[in-house]
Amino acid sequence: MNKDRRSFLRNTSLATGLLLLQNPFRSLATINSNATWLPGDNREIMIWHTNDLHGQITDLRPANAQGVFLDAGDFLDDTANVDAHMKMIAAMNKAGYHAATIGNKELANGQAALAALIPHMQFNLVNCNYHFSDKSLARQVAPYKIVYAGSLKIGITGVGHALPASSGVTCLPPVQAANEMAIRLKKEQGCQIVICLSHLGYRQPGNTADNRDVAMESTHIDFVIGGHQQKIISTTEVFRNVNNHEVYLSQAGSNGVMVGTMKMKFNEDRKGCGIEPGCVMA
Template sequence: MNKDRRAFLRNTSLATGLLLLQQPFRSLAAATANATYLPGNNRELTIWHTNDMHGQVTDLRPSGDTGILLDAGDFLHDTTNADGHRKIIAAMNRAGYHAATIGNRELAGGQAALAALIPGMQFALVNCNYRFTDKALARQVLPYKIVYAGSLKVGITGVGPALPAGSGVTVLSPVQAANDVAVRLKQEHGCHVVVCLSHLGYKQPENIADSRDLAMGSTHIDFVIGGHQEKIIRSTMVLHNARHHEVFLSQAGSNGAMTGFMKMQFDEDRNRCGIMPGSIMA
């Protein structure tokens, strides 16, 4: 099966080194501006995740939790007006989200409408396979976000599904785009964990990439958080990627009814040595 399975050919380390020498200050500034720092340690990391909330934001995490909180898209409701969207975003800000990806509902009102909402978000909006014609939106949506949890460095990216022809958004291959960013996060930025927020759906027809294809076709992604189709993955799936390494796939319930979590354990060299997935129901 050829669906989005092309291998990514990376530049040589010499070429990368030359690029960094040419633009050292710019690269450092960009990395610092796109990073968040949280308390934590180098032995355990907790990632909380939601998807398809459709405006029903609930914070089910224990009080005082210092983990990373992420959303895999469709956090807005497509029939809500701009004031309603801002209330949803304010609720996500209070809950402490660190990043979310773009679902089809976020773009239901058009590119300019979404761009107008982003300044009110205290979390990053990440996507690497959409190319926008709206310049403000193109500038504000990030290809990735880096979160430092103690001494652990976590890279977060996101991908979205095909959109209606009138959206004006060019949609690139999600598997290829996510792979490109994941390689960069692991090999150039030194991330210990790479998470992809996938609003592709759990099971699509043969010619359409879904979250399982993304996981199995990836090379440097560790954890795929799914959304778009209302399916609960009650037990985190352990799949094998294109390099035959383990990659995890989880998807929580929709409409704010459930928050999933993944606890990752690391050894003294910050290599992953265990996981403990789970969920909390509203």
């Protein structure tokens, strides 16, 4: 069955605006060193997201905005020099990013070059399907990030597409890696939400995995933030995963023209009860 047919069968209307998360709320579990604590009222969380910034500094997120700020990769410009990279990282630090995944442009100058930039980042780089030959980079890239908003617990992971053999990066099957990490975040870490930053592209030919596959072929991912192909998803798409649960897919505009937003709402039992997707345009 081809991807378009699967998409037709599994994609659902956004009219309901409901997200019924698979697992009930679990009490906050192990304190994780790779965690951030944010203020929250336990009833909603705002997620701000970008992708494919390509070194374009954006200030579309309102000052003092609350919530989680994420990027789905290619935030650096592969043609820029180190000074330009440092300016971009400083801008992302100032904007308050919490996590980003790794795109091909971050690795354009080699693993060691990226490893040298990471100490200047006040946000985590997350990826669960790359194995790095550079030991310094391998130590500095986390398989996931935890964010607490009030007593809501959000798990964030990321995946990337296959890179040339010359990169020295071994790429595991991204959908399988993302799903296995999501299961770990839900069942072992007790997360209410799992977000995957997917730098695979919206639509890939044949059996090449894309962002839609991450949504449709998963079991425990709730929200996929896409990147790699320069496409704007004008309204959040809703897919059904293999367990027939809703999974959201969003992708903002490239080069800083748009910041996507997603407000996820919860009832008194901390079960998902609605969403408010949106965006801020330049």
